[in-house]
Amino acid sequence: MTVELISVGTEILMGSIVNTNAAFLSAGCASIGLSIYNQQVVGDNPDRLSDAINLALGRADTVIITGGLGPTEDDITMQTAASVMGKGLVEDAHTREHIGNVLKNSIYKDNITDNNWKQAMVPEGAIVIDNRNGTAPGIIMERGDKALILIPGPPNELEVMFRKDIKPYLMARNPKAIFSRTIKLCGIGESQAETKIIDLIDAQDNPTVATYAKTGEVQIRITASADTEDAAKELVKPVAKEIKSRFREDVYTVDADCNLEDVVVEMLDKKGLKIVTAESCTGGLLAGRLVNVSGASEVFSQGFVTYSNKAKRKALSVDKAILKKYGAVSKETAKEMAKGAILASDAEVGVSVTGVAGPEPSEGKPVGLVYIGCYYRDKVTVKEFMFRGNRQKIREQAVVMALDMVRRRIIEDDK
Amino acid sequence: MTVELISVGTEILMGSIVNTNAAFLSAGCASIGLSIYNQQVVGDNPDRLSDAINLALGRADTVIITGGLGPTEDDITMQTAASVMGKGLVEDAHTREHIGNVLKNSIYKDNITDNNWKQAMVPEGAIVIDNRNGTAPGIIMERGDKALILIPGPPNELEVMFRKDIKPYLMARNPKAIFSRTIKLCGIGESQAETKIIDLIDAQDNPTVATYAKTGEVQIRITASADTEDAAKELVKPVAKEIKSRFREDVYTVDADCNLEDVVVEMLDKKGLKIVTAESCTGGLLAGRLVNVSGASEVFSQGFVTYSNKAKRKALSVDKAILKKYGAVSKETAKEMAKGAILASDAEVGVSVTGVAGPEPSEGKPVGLVYIGCYYRDKVTVKEFMFRGNRQKIREQAVVMALDMVRRRIIEDDK
Missing domain, CATH: 3.90.950.20 (CinA-like)
Structure with missing residues (x-):
């Protein structure tokens, strides 16, 4: 199953913020074996966002959009995504209640403006996900075997929603299991490392083998896909063993989280x-x-x-x-x-x-x-x-x- | 003039690294008044990269591609970009010499493998830019009023090349003169800083005023555009003076290159x-x-x-x-x-x-x-x-x- 990301926000295009959400979501998708071949960033502009959604839906099974779900005028993601999917917006009573509860406990309680209720308007027929850390709901719209998913942009809202709601949803939809292993080397250059395993890289199909350079380090990632995670692991195992035997002491860890x-x-x-x-x-x-x-x-x-x-x-x-x-x-x-x-x-x-x-x-x-x-x-x-x-x-x-x-x-x- | 960015790298799509290059280049383009409406990220795949380049060249005047310019098999940016522009690759003698010089002084000097010389192959007729911190050259290919620019992905190579070579090139191509001044503050939070100058931010048109948060710091950027650089400078001056007087000792420098x-x-x-x-x-x-x-x-x-x-x-x-x-x-x-x-x-x-x-x-x-x-x-x-x-x-x-x-x-x- 392939996934694409679209990040919406002029502040990303201006370089005012680094797109850490994209890295978080990409790593989250990779960890459950979903392939992301493309990411896009667009500003808060309905035409450009529509184009980006259509392009992504033409290529991928699932498209995740983050950002532009706030209560203000220039937050156009909900309206634009609904109209690309041919849906109108309807008020979701549960979300309206949730927004009311959040606001009445917030520092803005004496200044609840009408535009706050805009966030209760959702595409008809969509799956609506409660936001544990804010007012904007998450949205899943399905059409045939495609899905369009909207997640609010603030990292503390996005991360928990991805972990608790979106990731389980994606896992349930994905028929293939993926397993990948990272071998980390030190004291050897990237081209020298590649030369030593060029036969494995060239022969690659499943698993695939790729090298990445960091300052003073090289990482080799072996990735396999199969019907079950265990089967994918079995495909990775002999290749990992072969690579480790070629580099011996240059390998300092095979734990991806370890520096x-x-x-x-x-x-x-x-x-x-x-x-x-x-x-x-x-x-x-x-x-x-x-x-x-x-x-x-x-x-x-x-x-x-x-x-x-x-x-x-x-x-x-x-x-x-x-x-x-x-x-x-x-x-x-x-x-x-x-x-x-x-x-x-x-x-x-x-x-x-x-x-x-x-x-x-x-x-x-x-x-x-x-x-x-x-x-x-x-x-x-x-x-x-x-x-x-x-x-x-x-x-x-x-x-x-x-x-x-x-x-x-x-x-x-x-x- | 509009610019688009394409970041090439499976490690970005896998979420292994955060795309800080895109933020750096976006901010760099914004600082000289260039608009970026779209960014894309693709993996090391020739077909998908070709599609991304064609899409971007169809929308923007200038397309900047970063990453995938290393010496290994999966570095396909140079070949792919050249073929989209209808150019073959030829060896650049100067770049070959530069690579030789860099390698013979490096820790890899006893293990210079053939794939290192791949980086001396450049599109025919391209402007070739020396890499001050590495072996991969920067490339500018022009076609009519469009330009396709390739910059190596390692941040220390990319940042100096953008500042010293690409930025002046972009400024020369842009018919409007832009001047921007950065005021750097320390010991004050971003929202507190913004509150103090919200009237200036809201009133913005030309010059524009924007705040950026860094770890423990806030930067305020004032940007004006005019027919000449001097005229743009004059527009910035009174706003900079006003901002400095409001923050006094919180300002630690007004020199953008100074930390x-x-x-x-x-x-x-x-x-x-x-x-x-x-x-x-x-x-x-x-x-x-x-x-x-x-x-x-x-x-x-x-x-x-x-x-x-x-x-x-x-x-x-x-x-x-x-x-x-x-x-x-x-x-x-x-x-x-x-x-x-x-x-x-x-x-x-x-x-x-x-x-x-x-x-x-x-x-x-x-x-x-x-x-x-x-x-x-x-x-x-x-x-x-x-x-x-x-x-x-x-x-x-x-x-x-x-x-x-x-x-x-x-x-x-x-x-």
Whole structure:
């Protein structure tokens, strides 16, 4: 079954708001195996919205429209959708009562204007869905095997309505089950990753295999459809196994909800290890990323941001002679920083980052040159990286590679 | 002149990523007075992309396509766009050289695969734009009075290319001159800000006035169109003056390219002051944000990430008795942290953050409660905040408010 989304709202077309509703609904549909091939955004304009609905209904089984269901003059979604479906609007007594109840408990109770009752007008014959967090109802209109669904735009109204009412409705309508698995890799480029599995990508039919690039990471998604979820899972399984065997330690997780920092924190936690960070060019972003994980306090108590040479000397006891001889951006300084952080804290794993984030070269060293050190079990390993991109991008890549280095070091030690 | 956007990417249709590029480009077009009436999202599928391009070119003067310009098999935007325009692909020698240069300086230098060179293939006769932050070039194809523009999807590549190359191109094609000015505010909510200038928003015609909310910030954009840029500027000027006088110190800049951290770093630099950070719940994000500014080393040498109580005691000399009596999330601890950071560094301004980022309450204190301390000239001021949102959002708001507190403290001291 295919679904299309239409988002209605001039504020999206003006770039005033990001269309997070589309991402929420798309992910929700994908999670129950519905394919979305097209999304559209239009403003609060009846002609353009009619065109968009007709186009979408011509292509997809189900069309979901969000936004433009408010009480004001420029909210034209209900009227327009009804007229595309050849229906008039009639007052829904239950919705009118619901609106009355909501308003009399609201801050607007002394200013209930006539246009509020407009939201009780629904297409004749439609399925009407109560709005748990507002006044505008949700609407489902069916015509043959097609369905047109209207959901109010405010995210807190939309999300709960999708979860509780629309999703079950869609699942009941969908004859096919879908299963997809995401394999997340780190420390390998997208084209290099693709080259390794090009035969699987080319052979794809069911399941399909696709790669996606994130900063410093690659994700591979395997998706199969079948009559039952179990059957779809069975189709995905051998392909996932083959891909994992080709990438081995480049794979950091097969859990779609899990990030690199989650994996690192979990690994440390399992081994009862604490980590300490010593950052120069990343300036706190590595520590900040570890603290993204809500259980981070189990493994992270302290971090050092030593941007100047003086701070490196004072907080991390980096030898003045080493800074002078090799410079702040050097293998030797990265080594000293990781060791110094260990000495100044109660952690067992120390990770250090020093580099040139730009925009100008520093100490005669090029923009993008970064050294990452990792201290664990009396041994410091340092890797040299040459990242490309702007200041922000270089720092983000350095953070990812630092996390990855810790991950690989612990795996290696386990062998 | 009307513009349409087409975003290409299965990951958008799957809801794996939010389409922030569309919001960025829409806002960018709006800022130069271009109208967008439709946006589309399609997957990496040649037929559906062809249909989307033909539909958009039928409606708009200019069509911008983003995404699907990577080196892999499923990146089909270049080939598809060229064939819609009736063009073949030819190798662009300059782009091939650029790709070679980028790759030989990258971490993938030992694994350059053949598919990388695919990105040097461009439509014959097209304007080719160098990618400052990557390998995929931007493309402009003109046909009569229509233009089809391709921009790579990674936000850091897209944003700089739009600003430096595409925006000037669009402005040159647009017969009307547009001038817009952005006033950036901090420490005030969007609805509160809107209420203060609702008369100006309602009266809008030319210039128009619009507010946009960012995390912890509000931006007000005033846009005028006229026959010349100077004439448009003159229309904007009195409105900008009026708005600035209404918000006074809430305004942190009127420079659209300037961020809050830029302002703070510049203020400190002008006064020859150094700043030190002491972070608990923000875990390094505040320091990381200061280091976003490329001249940060002039004012920032060191930061402390003290996540555990032990680290607060050890690195910042926070009194054990205070931690015991008031807890880590308290006015008193925030005060001690800011003072301790000053004592442990050579900075004159100390800023501390301690709070409950969630998802669980801590020490019996609610999620969202954050204390921010600011030490300057022998005085520590502490403010209590109650932020809403998830863990990430709470931490981001805390970082913004910490920067704003430093900014206001210095302004106050100047009086």
